[in-house]
Amino acid sequence: MAETLGILGAGKLGTVLGQLAVAAGYNVLIAGSGSKEKIELTVETLVPQAVPTTAAVACQQADTIILALPLGKYLTLSPSALAGKTVIDAMNYWWEVDGPRPDLTDPHRSSSELVAAFLKKSHVVKAFNHIGYHDLFDEPRPHGQAGRKAVAIAGDEQKYVEKAAELVERFGFDPVYAGPLAAGIRMEPGSAVFGANVAADELKKLLADFEKTKRGKEVFLARKKAERN
Amino acid sequence: MIDPQKIVFGLDSFGDIPTDDANKLMTQAQAIRQVVTEAKVADELGIDVIALGEHHRSEYAISSPETVLAGIATQTKQITLASGVTVLSSDDPVRVYERFATLDALSNGRAEVVLGRGSFTESFPLFGYDLSDYDLLFEEKINLFSRLLEEGTITWSGKTRAALDGIEVFPKTEKGHLATRVAVGGSPESVVRAARYGFPITLAIIGGSPKRFTSYVKLYQKAAQKFGTQTAPIAFHSHGVIADSDEEAMTLAWEHIRKSMVRIGNERGWVPMSRTQFEQEVKQGSIYAGSPETVAQKLAAAIRQLGAGRFELAYGAGELAATKRLRTIELYATKVIPRVREILAEE
Numbered sequence: 001m002a003e004t005l006g007i008l009g010a011g012k013l014g015t016v017l018g019q020l021a022v023a024a025g026y027n028v029l030i031a032g033s034g035s036k037e038k039i040e041l042t043v044e045t046l047v048p049q050a051v052p053t054t055a056a057v058a059c060q061q062a063d064t065i066i067l068a069l070p071l072g073k074y075l076t077l078s079p080s081a082l083a084g085k086t087v088i089d090a091m092n093y094w095w096e097v098d099g100p101r102p103d104l105t106d107p108h109r110s111s112s113e114l115v116a117a118f119l120k121k122s123h124v125v126k127a128f129n130h131i132g133y134h135d136l137f138d139e140p141r142p143h144g145q146a147g148r149k150a151v152a153i154a155g156d157e158q159k160y161v162e163k164a165a166e167l168v169e170r171f172g173f174d175p176v177y178a179g180p181l182a183a184g185i186r187m188e189p190g191s192a193v194f195g196a197n198v199a200a201d202e203l204k205k206l207l208a209d210f211e212k213t214k215r216g217k218e219v220f221l222a223r224k225k226a227e228r229n
Numbered sequence: 230m231i232d233p234q235k236i237v238f239g240l241d242s243f244g245d246i247p248t249d250d251a252n253k254l255m256t257q258a259q260a261i262r263q264v265v266t267e268a269k270v271a272d273e274l275g276i277d278v279i280a281l282g283e284h285h286r287s288e289y290a291i292s293s294p295e296t297v298l299a300g301i302a303t304q305t306k307q308i309t310l311a312s313g314v315t316v317l318s319s320d321d322p323v324r325v326y327e328r329f330a331t332l333d334a335l336s337n338g339r340a341e342v343v344l345g346r347g348s349f350t351e352s353f354p355l356f357g358y359d360l361s362d363y364d365l366l367f368e369e370k371i372n373l374f375s376r377l378l379e380e381g382t383i384t385w386s387g388k389t390r391a392a393l394d395g396i397e398v399f400p401k402t403e404k405g406h407l408a409t410r411v412a413v414g415g416s417p418e419s420v421v422r423a424a425r426y427g428f429p430i431t432l433a434i435i436g437g438s439p440k441r442f443t444s445y446v447k448l449y450q451k452a453a454q455k456f457g458t459q460t461a462p463i464a465f466h467s468h469g470v471i472a473d474s475d476e477e478a479m480t481l482a483w484e485h486i487r488k489s490m491v492r493i494g495n496e497r498g499w500v501p502m503s504r505t506q507f508e509q510e511v512k513q514g515s516i517y518a519g520s521p522e523t524v525a526q527k528l529a530a531a532i533r534q535l536g537a538g539r540f541e542l543a544y545g546a547g548e549l550a551a552t553k554r555l556r557t558i559e560l561y562a563t564k565v566i567p568r569v570r571e572i573l574a575e576e
Contacts, residue, residue, distance in 0.1 A: 010417065010418075011416055011417065011418070012415050012416060012417075015417060016441075039417075041421060041448065041451060041452055041455060042417040042418070042421060042448060044451075045444060045447050045448040045451050046417060046444045046445075046448060092498075093498075094497065095497070096348070096349070096350050096497070097363070099360040099361060132436065132437070134436050134437025134438070134441055135437065137437065137438075137441045138437050138438050138440075138441070138513075138514075188498070189497060189498020189499070190498035191498075191500075192500055193500070194498050194499060194500050195494065195499040195500035196500050197506060215498070
C-alpha cells in the first residue's frame with residue numbers, strides 16, 4: 001500500500017509539492033490553516049488526486065508531514081499532533097509575508113532548529129526550502145537522467161534524513177546531505193544555496209562555500225562571539 | 230481558443246528609471262514624463278492597454294499611477310488606462326473609486342482599476358498599516374470596492390475603515406461601471422477570491438514556464454462556476470525586451486531585466502540568477518527577450534497554452550535606455566502583435 005504523506009499549507013509551495021508527491025505515488029493529504037472547505041476547490045483543481053483535509057486529520061493519518069506554511073506561523077502548529085512524525089521543514093523566513101522577525105533570522109541558529117525545539121517530539125528534517133516552487137514544478141527528472149537537479153537536506157537523525165532523501169529522490173531530484181539541522185542555515189535566505197536550481201555537484205560546492213558568503217561570515221562571527229562569552 | 234484578432238495586448242511599467250541619450254540616468258520626474266511619451270507612442274501604434282504599477286521605492290518613479298494615467302488620458306485617444314497594480318490593502322477603497330472614476334471621466338471611459346495585494350509591502354508602514362493584517366485588509370477592502378462599483382447608495386461596515394451608512398460616492402461613471410480586474414501572483418487563494426467577486430484576473434508570471442499556470446486558469450473557471458459568477462478570458466503579465474536581433478535583446482535583458490530581478494531578489498535573500506537560469510528563462514520560462522519573430526513565437530505558444538485573452542509586456546525593467554524602450558514598443562506594436570495573431574490563426 002502506498003505511503004501517506006501530509007502537507008500543511010495549500011499555497012504555491014504546498015500545491016506544487018502535492019503534485020510531485022502524487023506523481024511519486026504517495027497518498028497525499030493537504031491541509032490549509034483553516035477548514036477543509038476553504039481549500040477544497042484549490043486542492044481538487046491543482047492537485048486532483050490529493051485529499052483536502054484539516055491539519056489535525058493530516059497529522060493523524062500520515063507518518064510524514066511536510067511543512068509548507070509561512071515560517072512566521074510555525075507556532076500555530078500542534079506539537080502533540082506532530083509527535084513521533086517525520087516532519088519535513090520546507091519553510092523560510094520571508095519578510096514580505098512574515099514581517100520583521102529577528103527571531104527567525106538569528107545567526108546563532110537555523111530556523112529549522114527553532115522549529116525542532118518547538119516540535120520536541122517530532123523528527124525534523126529540513127528540505128525543499130531552497131529551490132523555488134516554479135523550479136520544483138519545471139525540473140523533476142527520473143533518477144540518473146542528465147541535468148537532474150538537487151535538493152539539500154539537513155537533519156540530526158540519520159534514519160529520518162534517509163526518509164527525507166527517499167522523498168526527494170522520488171519527487172525527481174538528487175538528495176544532497178548538508179549536515180545536521182544546525183547546518184540548515186547554509187540553505188536559508190542569504191546563502192548561496194537559496195534559490196539555487198543546480199545539480200548535486202554544484203549544490204555541494206555552494207554548501208561548502210557558505211563561509212565565504214556575506215551571510216556566512218555574519219553567522220560565523222556571531223557564533224564565534226557567542227562561544228567566547 | 231479566443232479569436233486571435235480579439236486578443237488584447239498591453240504594456241506595463243512601474244516607472245523604472247531609464248538612461249537618456251547621454252547614457253545618464255534620468256531623474257524620477259523625467260522617468261514619469263518618459264512613460265507619458267511611451268504611452269502616446271503606444272496609443273498611436275494601436276496597442277490596447279497601458280498599465281502602470283504603484284511602488285514606493287527609489288528604483289521606480291510611479292507611486293501614483295492614476296495621476297500619470299490622467300496625464301496620458303488627455304494626450305491619447307484609444308488606449309485603455311490601467312493600473313498594475315493598485316495596492317488596495319494599503320489604500321482606501323472609496324478614494325480608489327473616486328480617483329479612477331475621475332480618470333474614467335477624463336479619458337471618456339478608458340480607465341481600468343487593477344487591484345492587487347502587491348508583491349512589495351513598503352506601502353504598509355508608509356501609510357500606517359500593519360503587515361499582520363495583510364489578509365484582513367485585502368479581504369475587507371475588496372469587498373467594499375466591489376460594492377462601490379455598483380455606484381449606488383452604500384451601507385458597509387468593517388474593521389479596517391470607517392463605516393458607510395447610506396452614502397453615495399462621486400463621480401458616477403458614464404458606463405455605470407468602472408472596469409476592474411484583480412492581479413494575482415499565483416496564490417490559489419487569490420484566484421478563488423477574484424472569482425468569488427466575478428473579477429477578471431491577470432496572472433503575474435515572472436518566472437518559470439507558463440505551463441504551471443494552466444491549472445490556475447482551471448481553478449479560476451471552476452471557482453467562478455461554483456460561485457455562479459462570470460468569467461472573462463485571463464490576462465497575463467511578463468517581462469521582456471524586443472530588439473532587432475536576438476543577440477541584442479539577450480544582452481539588454483541580461484543587463485537590465487536580470488539586474489532588476491537580482492536587486493529585488495537580494496533583499497529577499499535569493500541567490501542571483503545565473504547565466505544558465507537566465508537562458509532557461511528566455512528559452513522556456515517567462516522572460517520575453519529576442520527579435521520580433523522569437524518573441525512572437527514564444528508569446529503565441531504561451532497564449533495558446535493558457536487560453537489567454539490578454540497579454541501585457543513589462544517593457545522597461547531596470548535601467549534600460551529610453552531609446553531601447555521605445556524600440557521595444559515599436560517592434561511590439563508593428564511586428565510582434567501582428568505576427569502573434571498570424572501564428573495563432575494558422576493553427
